[in-house]
Amino acid sequence: MLDGRSCVVPGLFSSSCQADNNWSFMKFMPDLDMTNGKRHIDIDDEDERMPRKVNRRLDSCYQGEMDSVVPQIDLDDDQRKDFEPLNNCRIVEKAVAFSVQFSAEQSQLSLLQLSLSIFGDEQQKERQLDDGNLMNSNDEPSDEQKERYAGDSSDSSSLLPRMNRDSSITCLSRCSRSDYGSLASLNRSFRNIIRSGELYAWRRLNGIIEHWIYFSCALLEWEAYDPIRNRWMHLPRMASNECFMCSDKESLAVGTELLVFGRELQSHVIYRYSLLTNSWESGMRMNFPRCLFGSASLGEIAILAGGCDSEGHILDSAELYNSENQTWETLPSMNKPRKMCSGVFMDGKFYVIGGIGGRESKLLTCGEEYNIQTRTWKEIPNMSPGRSARGSEMPATAEAPPLVAVVNNELYAADYADMEVKKYNKDSKLWITMGRLPERAASMNGWGLAFRACGNRLIVIGGPRSHGEGFIELNSWVPSEGPPQWNLLARKQSGNFVYNCAVMGC
Template identity: 35%
Template sequence: MSKEEARIAREMLMLSKYQAPRIEESLSRSESTIQPKLPDLNMMYDPEREEEGRELVKALENLTNPESQDAAHYGISKLYSELEVEIFARVSCTQYWKLNFLNKEFSQLLQSREIFKVRRELGLVQPYVFMFSGGDTCWTVFGQDFKNFRQLPEIPSDTCFLYGDKETICAGTHLIVIGKEEKSLVVWRYEMEMDKWIKDEMITPRVMYASASHGTNAFFAGGINISENGIPEVVNVAERYDSETKTWKAMKAMHKRRKSSSGFFLRGKFYALGGRNENEVYLTCGERYDEMTDSWTLIPDMLKGMMFEACQSPPLIAVVNDELYLLESWCNEVWVYDMNANAWKNLGVVPVRANAAYGWGVAFKSVGDRLLVIGASSAQPSNKTMSVYTCRPSEQMVWEENKHCCDGVQLDHFIRNCCVMFT
């Protein structure tokens, strides 16, 4: 690219921060087309940069000269392609599905994942909350402030899968949902760039596993596998899903067989915590996986002193700023883990009724530097819609309710599945 083209690129990229909100507003109104406008250079006028402005005009004249058009055609096309990516990288991901309907070029741009790569490079990655609540037939994805949302297409599965228990995790731009169809366990993958559901296969299909996402990968450990003769078996096998290659890779098996456990990433390591073994014995131990050595380390007594019941949900855990937090459903309290002492400290109550169904129906996640809890509000017992609260963890936990979230959508307070995608 010539100096003149590079100068144009710089000026146009400076304008991208002004163009992006306009395009996002157009997308949010579901306009069928977007008419790109050339930037008004007069709006960028600065007396102290008058000479630079004259050079820019001269460069434009050169590039539009018929004699130079052939030589500059590739550079201009590349410049506009880069500008498109820069602009759309600033648009909310909840609007990206509409790009598939603009034209073939935009659809290919989205499917190339270049937009998501640029978002990471520019530090524009944001959390998006995917939720499936009681009575719904579709997943709903929310922006960070819960004001922007949309419902995903229905999963093209059978009735057994729709109304049965499901588990989910995000990896990169993919939402993984695992459950049981009439004849077998099945994996469905939603691709944000394609806005469609695709059936997939794990190496060892299972449910009631521990899972956690880390960048573009998702990790799975333990769970219940259904053998060929239909007998459920608690397993200790583990595997990893790579959303970049859409492939599954086996990992070293854990020391313990466990089901109904929880997974998380803490200080660069994948953990599986709690659950029950093949003899229905509750496990207070955890296990830590090291990718470099493909090995597990057993951690005794991570949940020592906690109360367990047969109908209780897996541990409700979240990680914020490399600290592990647990929502203790019996008392509706948040606890923080001291890794050095292998002990938990009580930080106070949460504003949802986690104890109403033994921990089921409540979402407890991390969103950036905040804890997120969603469920039935303790302050409004008769309210049948979900309430959303966030809190920056500290010695004095102060929960803030998002009172203006989800305008235009009413979701049941019982959250069946919830996960967070960072993209």
């Protein structure tokens, strides 16, 4: 199955994203009152109280896009009490977004200097405003000036002015994670709470989730797409050998990590991309290394089931991975060994669907349900969407694993041969045709096509097979809105064969 294996991922830090993708940043004006060196914030009177040097800078910011997307903050009554010193979180959003805007204009003003004009202490602000040469110069600040304006900014108890730490983190957690790279560059305190994962833990605690799509159309290259802001990001290249590059690979997004499974010579290997550090590393090992398995994630945990060991034996074993502490736990074995299967979470339970098993490596039509609470497996007949008549004569290993995804606890499948999308009826245990797949979602027996759930919608990623058309398309459909109506989310110049795909929600 190409939506989790070959045969996905954003750069956290804005410097690399700007270089590769030329992102557009939000443009806003912070509401600041610098009168008498105070940090009082006022929405209505900012123009009268802003220092002239800063006002000149703000005037230039009003030219261009002023209607950019703003992270919206919806607070209940109890949360609003935490933000009374600042009236509401919109002020903080403006300040942060204003700093983000200037990160793209560092040739005229140091981002560190700007961040201190918003978040720094009184003495640092006074020194900054007194230095007119730096504020009005196009020259790069000297090392002495950088050190002078950067300060320490390491007190994590005062992330935002006049707000306690918990309230500051709550406010920052509601900003889009597209901006976390720029937030990390503001000061050491921001960088620490992002790289430590504390901000993502806070988001998880409060049910704040953004789903991003990670996929690979080149052997060691990964792209990430933010469907909310329509932004592309390019991940650092994986530093692996040729054996891993050419091997079959599976992928899985869990927590703030992207895991890519493959082989190097005679052993299985896992490469782990961390959203917190924007880097790859290897060395992690399962209890029972495998490939061609079925897998799915639920928050910070993931389950991998079946597959083959290094000698090609089909496995019935399963493992649970916890991304919080990076540990593997062996689970009870399935009823049937299987490889080239698919996995999903639905109704809080893990399901493994289809695959190949038995001594003769026959196609399996059954599925199995794993209950996390009771730690037991139950076989479910006819759970695999099966093949169309056009694919019935193919060898079992020629076809991709079932292309399945779950949205709102409903199971869907993509029938690549008949170009249809189907839904599984839990009561009758039958598959019902819902409509058509996007017409340009071509594949090779299911290989090269990605079919994933992304929040409340289904995503199909594929490209045309026509010679010379080197691009990939992302189409989406929201099942709750009615019969399949696929909308084109994005198109990107790329190879048109999807090797791996995963969706990270954090």
